[in-house]
Amino acid sequence: MRRTMLYLPGNNPNMLTRGYLFGSDGIILDLEDAVAMVEKDTARILVSKYLQQGEFGDCYVSVRINGIDTEYWKDDLAAIVPNKRLDGIRVPKVEDENTVKIIDEELSRLEEQNGLPVGKLSLHCLLETAHGIWNAYEIAKASPRIEAIIPGGEDLRADLKTNRSDDSTELEWARRMLVFAARAAGVEPLDTVFARITDDEGLRKETEFIKQLGFSGKSIIHPNQIKIIHDIFTPTEQEIAKAQKIIAAAKEAAARGQGAVTVDGKMVDIPVVKRAEYTLVRAGLA
Numbered sequence: 001m002r003r004t005m006l007y008l009p010g011n012n013p014n015m016l017t018r019g020y021l022f023g024s025d026g027i028i029l030d031l032e033d034a035v036a037m038v039e040k041d042t043a044r045i046l047v048s049k050y051l052q053q054g055e056f057g058d059c060y061v062s063v064r065i066n067g068i069d070t071e072y073w074k075d076d077l078a079a080i081v082p083n084k085r086l087d088g089i090r091v092p093k094v095e096d097e098n099t100v101k102i103i104d105e106e107l108s109r110l111e112e113q114n115g116l117p118v119g120k121l122s123l124h125c126l127l128e129t130a131h132g133i134w135n136a137y138e139i140a141k142a143s144p145r146i147e148a149i150i151p152g153g154e155d156l157r158a159d160l161k162t163n164r165s166d167d168s169t170e171l172e173w174a175r176r177m178l179v180f181a182a183r184a185a186g187v188e189p190l191d192t193v194f195a196r197i198t199d200d201e202g203l204r205k206e207t208e209f210i211k212q213l214g215f216s217g218k219s220i221i222h223p224n225q226i227k228i229i230h231d232i233f234t235p236t237e238q239e240i241a242k243a244q245k246i247i248a249a250a251k252e253a254a255a256r257g258q259g260a261v262t263v264d265g266k267m268v269d270i271p272v273v274k275r276a277e278y279t280l281v282r283a284g285l286a
């Protein structure tokens with residue numbers, strides 16, 4: 001489950017230490033935009049030490065490195081790859097499949113050098129420009145390491161030369177495109193952050209919207225955002241009961257040689273059963 005992925009600024013020992021305790025599905029130790037230029041080296045050392053010694057429970061642990069257009073990314077990877085508890089890398093500003101290939105090759109080299117299975121580390125790619133979004137499908141297919149693609153809403157707004165509206169109209173096309181690309185490529189579409197940390201109602205509305213689009217989770221910047229998102233992405237008792245009813249009715253119908261059947265006045269056929277099964281899978285994981 002990747003319902004929530006919490007960013008922890010890599011130069012903030014308090015947030016790094018307590019980050020996993022808030023109960024998000026994953027954490028992202030950030031070396032990129034949450035860290036000022038003058039703090040890049042300090043953050044890298046801190047994150048590497050923390051990966052060696054920290055507690056993480058069963059959280060998915062990732063690090064957001066600096067982009068390949070910076071002088072930092074190779075040092076970032078060299079410092080974090082040897083840590084066994086690391087699950088994946090979040091790569092910012094992914095423009096095209098070439099960006100993925102460059103990271104993939106460097107990762108393979110470092111995994112081999114450190115005696116780790118080549119391909120162990122997964123990639124979560126941030127698409128943060130119009131160019132990156134345009135290439136979403138090629139990016140998502142560029143390596144078997146890729147587990148998720150994510151729109152970087154804040155950077156994307158800058159690239160689109162627009163700004164943040166209340167309902168994020170400016171991101172709508174990019175979000176739809178990204179979900180299609182991810183699903184077509186068989187990777188997870190995860191959503192960008194919601195910046196208004198005290199606006200619970202706004203977060204709820206946005207999360208319901210992106211779930212309806214097909215996203216399977218969201219990046220977050222504050223622990224208060226976790227519960228709202230988990231509530232929306234975790235199937236309710238009612239949804240579970242409905243899914244069980246659909247599956248049972250479809251089984252009985254199949255035994256009678258029927259492909260479609262009616263449950264509570266609505267047609268149930270194979271795609272409806274698939275959706276019901278997906279609900280039960282998510283309920284089980286949650």
Ligand SMILES: CC(C)(COP(=O)(O)OP(=O)(O)OC[C@H]1O[C@@H](n2cnc3c(N)ncnc32)[C@H](O)[C@@H]1OP(=O)(O)O)[C@@H](O)C(=O)NCCC(=O)NCCSC(=O)C[C@@](O)(CC(=O)O)C(=O)O
Binds near residue numbers: 014034193197222223
């Ligand atoms: C916003 C604020 C400063 C507010 O802090 P404040 O301290 O004022 O908040 P308070 O409410 O007072 O905190 C109450 C208690 O919770 C603790 N606490 C808060 N946040 C915590 C946290 N994240 N982890 C652990 N602990 C936390 C805090 O330490 C305090 O603990 P304590 O003092 O002990 O009581 C803080 O949250 C924060 O820094 N967030 C992360 C910001 C960040 O990483 N940005 C970069 C990633 S996005 C990006 O790059 C966009 C993107 O690239 C990509 C994309 O979309 O994916 C794009 O282009 O779109």
Ligand SMILES: [Mg+2]
Binds near residue numbers: 128154
């Ligand atoms: Mg960004």
